[in-house]
Amino acid sequence: MDRLSELENQSIFIIREGYNRFHKVAQLWSIGKDSTTLLWLIRKAFYGQIPFPVLHLDTGRKFKEIYEFRDKYAKEWKLNLIIHKNQEAIGRGITCNPNNALECCGELKTNALKQAIEKHKFRALYLGIRRDEHGIRAKERVFSPRNENFHWDYKAQPLEMWDHYKAQAENEEHLRIHPLLGWTELDIWEYIRRENIPVTSLYFAVNGKRYRSIGCEPACVPVDSQADTIDKIIDELKTTTVAERAGRAQDKESSYMMQKLRSLGYM
Amino acid sequence: MQIKTFVLGIDGVPYTFLQKQFAKGAMPNLKSICEKNGFQQMNSVFPTISAVAWATYMAGVNPARHNIMGFIDRIPNPFEITINTGSGRKAESIWEALSKKGQRVIVINVPMTYPPLPVNGILVSGFLCPDIARVSYPADFSRYLQDKGYCIDVDAQIAHESRLTFIQQLQHVMKNRFDIAFDLIREREWDFFQMVIMETDRLYHFFWDDLEDGHEYSGQVQTFFEQLDEKIGILLDKLPRNSRVLFLSDHGFCRLNSEVQVNNWLEQTGLLKFSADGKKNLQNYAPETVCYSLLPGRIFLNLKGREERGTIKKEEYGSVRNYVKDVLASFKNPQTGENIFARIFDREEIYEGPYLESAADIIVHPSRGYDLKSRVGEGDIFNKCFMNGMHTYSDAFISGINLDVSTVKTIADIKNILTA
Amino acid sequence: MNEFERLKFVIVGHVDHGKSTLIGRLLYDTNSLKKEKIREVEQKSGELGRDTEFAFVMDSFKEEQDQGITIDTAQVFFQTAKRKYVIIDAPGHVEFVKNMVTGAAQAEAALLIIDAEEGVQQQTKRHAYILHLLGLKQVIVVVNKMDLVTYSQERFEEIRGEIQTFLKSVGVEPLMYIPISAKNGDNIVAVSTSLSWYDGLTVCDALDSLKCRKPITDKPLVLPVQDVYKISSKRITAGKIAEGKISAGQPIIVLPEGQKTVVKSVEKFLENVTACSAGESAGFTTNDPLFIERGNVVCSEDTKTAVRSTFKAHVFWLAKIEFEIDYKLLFRCATQESLCQIVKIEHKIDSSTLERIDGHAKKLKNLEVAEIVVKTDKPLVISTFNEIEELGRFVFEINGNLCAGGIIIDMAN
Numbered sequence A: 001m002d003r004l005s006e007l008e009n010q011s012i013f014i015i016r017e018g019y020n021r022f023h024k025v026a027q028l029w030s031i032g033k034d035s036t037t038l039l040w041l042i043r044k045a046f047y048g049q050i051p052f053p054v055l056h057l058d059t060g061r062k063f064k065e066i067y068e069f070r071d072k073y074a075k076e077w078k079l080n081l082i083i084h085k086n087q088e089a090i091g092r093g094i095t096c097n098p099n100n101a102l103e104c105c106g107e108l109k110t111n112a113l114k115q116a117i118e119k120h121k122f123r124a125l126y127l128g129i130r131r132d133e134h135g136i137r138a139k140e141r142v143f144s145p146r147n148e149n150f151h152w153d154y155k156a157q158p159l160e161m162w163d164h165y166k167a168q169a170e171n172e173e174h175l176r177i178h179p180l181l182g183w184t185e186l187d188i189w190e191y192i193r194r195e196n197i198p199v200t201s202l203y204f205a206v207n208g209k210r211y212r213s214i215g216c217e218p219a220c221v222p223v224d225s226q227a228d229t230i231d232k233i234i235d236e237l238k239t240t241t242v243a244e245r246a247g248r249a250q251d252k253e254s255s256y257m258m259q260k261l262r263s264l265g266y267m
Numbered sequence B: 001m002q003i004k005t006f007v008l009g010i011d012g013v014p015y016t017f018l019q020k021q022f023a024k025g026a027m028p029n030l031k032s033i034c035e036k037n038g039f040q041q042m043n044s045v046f047p048t049i050s051a052v053a054w055a056t057y058m059a060g061v062n063p064a065r066h067n068i069m070g071f072i073d074r075i076p077n078p079f080e081i082t083i084n085t086g087s088g089r090k091a092e093s094i095w096e097a098l099s100k101k102g103q104r105v106i107v108i109n110v111p112m113t114y115p116p117l118p119v120n121g122i123l124v125s126g127f128l129c130p131d132i133a134r135v136s137y138p139a140d141f142s143r144y145l146q147d148k149g150y151c152i153d154v155d156a157q158i159a160h161e162s163r164l165t166f167i168q169q170l171q172h173v174m175k176n177r178f179d180i181a182f183d184l185i186r187e188r189e190w191d192f193f194q195m196v197i198m199e200t201d202r203l204y205h206f207f208w209d210d211l212e213d214g215h216e217y218s219g220q221v222q223t224f225f226e227q228l229d230e231k232i233g234i235l236l237d238k239l240p241r242n243s244r245v246l247f248l249s250d251h252g253f254c255r256l257n258s259e260v261q262v263n264n265w266l267e268q269t270g271l272l273k274f275s276a277d278g279k280k281n282l283q284n285y286a287p288e289t290v291c292y293s294l295l296p297g298r299i300f301l302n303l304k305g306r307e308e309r310g311t312i313k314k315e316e317y318g319s320v321r322n323y324v325k326d327v328l329a330s331f332k333n334p335q336t337g338e339n340i341f342a343r344i345f346d347r348e349e350i351y352e353g354p355y356l357e358s359a360a361d362i363i364v365h366p367s368r369g370y371d372l373k374s375r376v377g378e379g380d381i382f383n384k385c386f387m388n389g390m391h392t393y394s395d396a397f398i399s400g401i402n403l404d405v406s407t408v409k410t411i412a413d414i415k416n417i418l419t420a
Numbered sequence C: 001m002n003e004f005e006r007l008k009f010v011i012v013g014h015v016d017h018g019k020s021t022l023i024g025r026l027l028y029d030t031n032s033l034k035k036e037k038i039r040e041v042e043q044k045s046g047e048l049g050r051d052t053e054f055a056f057v058m059d060s061f062k063e064e065q066d067q068g069i070t071i072d073t074a075q076v077f078f079q080t081a082k083r084k085y086v087i088i089d090a091p092g093h094v095e096f097v098k099n100m101v102t103g104a105a106q107a108e109a110a111l112l113i114i115d116a117e118e119g120v121q122q123q124t125k126r127h128a129y130i131l132h133l134l135g136l137k138q139v140i141v142v143v144n145k146m147d148l149v150t151y152s153q154e155r156f157e158e159i160r161g162e163i164q165t166f167l168k169s170v171g172v173e174p175l176m177y178i179p180i181s182a183k184n185g186d187n188i189v190a191v192s193t194s195l196s197w198y199d200g201l202t203v204c205d206a207l208d209s210l211k212c213r214k215p216i217t218d219k220p221l222v223l224p225v226q227d228v229y230k231i232s233s234k235r236i237t238a239g240k241i242a243e244g245k246i247s248a249g250q251p252i253i254v255l256p257e258g259q260k261t262v263v264k265s266v267e268k269f270l271e272n273v274t275a276c277s278a279g280e281s282a283g284f285t286t287n288d289p290l291f292i293e294r295g296n297v298v299c300s301e302d303t304k305t306a307v308r309s310t311f312k313a314h315v316f317w318l319a320k321i322e323f324e325i326d327y328k329l330l331f332r333c334a335t336q337e338s339l340c341q342i343v344k345i346e347h348k349i350d351s352s353t354l355e356r357i358d359g360h361a362k363k364l365k366n367l368e369v370a371e372i373v374v375k376t377d378k379p380l381v382i383s384t385f386n387e388i389e390e391l392g393r394f395v396f397e398i399n400g401n402l403c404a405g406g407i408i409i410d411m412a413n
């Protein structure tokens, strides 16, 4: 079995485990490529009839492409979509502000999520995080408990072995379920290509810029890129994940340096 | 109050050259400094080239601990020649160490500091920085430099077109660099200030004959050194009385009699082979190759498991290396019988540390007058060239005011004194 | 480059023998690190006044960097010219064996690292024994810090001899032994010239020589039922196939009850398929309207399994709470669950000396291994670990937390 199929099947297994164990669950859908891939896998796991809601935390300052995409596919895929806004914070004038990511993310996302969990009594949430995103995520569990303050006690993480995960949430806890933990960014794009999964146009380069992630609205900055198709994005990632060779001049600089060295007889 | 430290690096200035200058009464400012404060000959590093020498200076450790082995390097598999930059350096620099202690630093024009990495202060990178907009940390400091007409480096290509223009530009750029330093000394808060003058190296490379033999441009060259000395005099006036001041060069210079194309010679001995088809360049060396060379004098064995087309088995490494060294030792100038290589080292004889594996297997150091190059496939083994000066290992100099440099034997020993 | 494979391997060994350093080196020497990461690690090393500590690449939690130990298992991605890999870093400290097991249970291969100077230590043996319990067959031993023993072949052979004897007695047969210095990069990616007496593979080449785990498709069907969904008018039974294949028209038995029926259709969303095989999360419908539920195991006539409520097992206790022999525990095997009791502790095994101890113990403590007899409240579909891995391995749970893992060694009647 090839890598993508193996990942797909394992993710579906995890998704089915989560629903069987907790029932009061929801998926967090940011409309980004990872959570849309997760949504796709959830549709596969339940044959297109997802038995739980899909939750979108609306910070009120998203790109219009995001809203269009959300509403189009919520309808087409017959999702039970819950849109939650932290009305109170927005009312206090807190908006997404790139200079104060802490406040806006804290208020608009974390608190909104707390409110949503409380309101709907969710016991577990599906999230599309990956181990390769960030150093600390390399240590995440597939079923990862959070206490009522959302604190992650990474020093006392549960044992996981042979597809057996933590199957109960204690009183005030909820479980985060991470079906995509073993995927890389490149896996996601290759799977999107293989499955023809729709993604928002923000990922594709326009005038030499594209978004690599669309997590936090105004705070997310486009990167320089010419990749305006999925194939090109994959090629771009393949060359960047093979990592720039540390400490050596990159192509652009190197012809200049070569000429300099040559004129001094160093080449 | 923190006592200020100023370091002036003058690239390539030989100890013996200064002795001669002082003897004839030239360069009076530097002369008086050296006479009052001690003036020593200092060893450089192998291979003797500015990239490695300055990296060794700033890191205070040998190349197997800082990982800069030359201006260029190769990735063995698949084979590729690459250019090293300062971000390949693996050991902390003097100014990074001082920055961490909270000292404010200003660093200008030290080779192998591009790309400019953060310091507590200002860093202006030097030779090989491709663009003045990217020359400094913090990035916007480059506007200040541009406003003052700062020039990173004189293009050596000019020397091939007009030697007179070249020398005039060297004078101009050297003086301009000092003037900017003088402004910064006054305008900015700093505890440690480092500047390197590169123009001397260019001067020696292209005008050694003029210096020694009184050729066409000897007047202009001497003027350059007088101007340099004048700037050194002004510098001392601008620094607070009790400042610690260090003067040093990173290697010496001597006359270049002949370039030696080491790869062409290796090919002649049969140690380096190329497949019959295809272009003759290092990328296309044949599997039967025993070794090849990168500039200057770095010999890599064609080791199996490391090199793209490696064939030498690991068990044979020691014996093959000894064999190659024997062959290297037999390399003589056919006219005079003189040895081309004065010294032949196994890498572990001169290096020690975690990056030993990135070093060449054998490092050779030439006899005086033979500059080791690594051209492939074209031309002879020996050739004359446009340049007429080359680097020496044992003839760098050092002199310190309010600093005891008597324990400094090589360029790697200085960092300790400056960061103690 | 094989685009289709990704091999997962774990690095285990005694604390401080150099696991994190080896991983850092592998990533560094294969150019798998981002520039910023390299900078960060160097800065960190510099602040502590050391040479570049390749171990910092892995220890991304501040606590771990300051204490210099790896607390938790972590996974990182890298690739060689041949294929992609996931490295699972497992903590070496005795405190964190639970995390080590979490890491190692997911691996297809293991590197066991031993410090050439310190030699074989307690955790070296314990980890080796855990590898055996987890059924890992592809094991490579690396002897690290050869630079500290002047690259001595004699010392290498001495350690090889010592660990070989131990491994043999636990039934682990390493594929090879490699002398390395993770710190200096000897025999990691580049062949070492300081170890010219060694003529085997480098770590990187050794990894490339390992085989990816292949789903077992050529044995009779084993499909533990995960859930049953009612989709439109269909009742779809879902589960991940452990072994074998399932296809439309195939006769099946649903254990433990033993109802027989025939597969009517195999179901995948948006796809038309007639069969699924091992490794796939499948779904199917049956000809007869049977009552199938989670915990059932769907098999074919010739599947070598049995329905039992008593059996012998090796268990590895991994919880701070001490276990007393009369406690009720939750037994989980594949998707089956049942309350159970450990009715007898035959003996305990000291996992680092392999000595049998405590003839008739009544308690199990953290990190102890024991041979036990288990009695479940319900009859379950099980097998020995050697016969069908998925039905021969299990975990125990107390109060919603996994506390032990084990394998079935004998299905006494």
Ligand SMILES: Nc1nc2c(ncn2[C@@H]2O[C@H](COP(=O)(O)OP(=O)(O)O)[C@@H](O)[C@H]2O)c(=O)[nH]1
Binding pocket: C013, C014, C015, C016, C017, C018, C019, C020, C021, C022, C053, C055, C068, C069, C070, C092, C144, C145, C146, C147, C148, C180, C181, C182, C183, C184
């Ligand atoms: N001399 C030497 N030291 C090493 C080598 N590998 C690791 N070390 C050192 O051993 C210590 C423990 O290494 P680390 O990788 O953190 O061990 P871990 O606990 O197994 O992850 C660190 O100080 C490393 O620098 C080696 O090959 N040679």
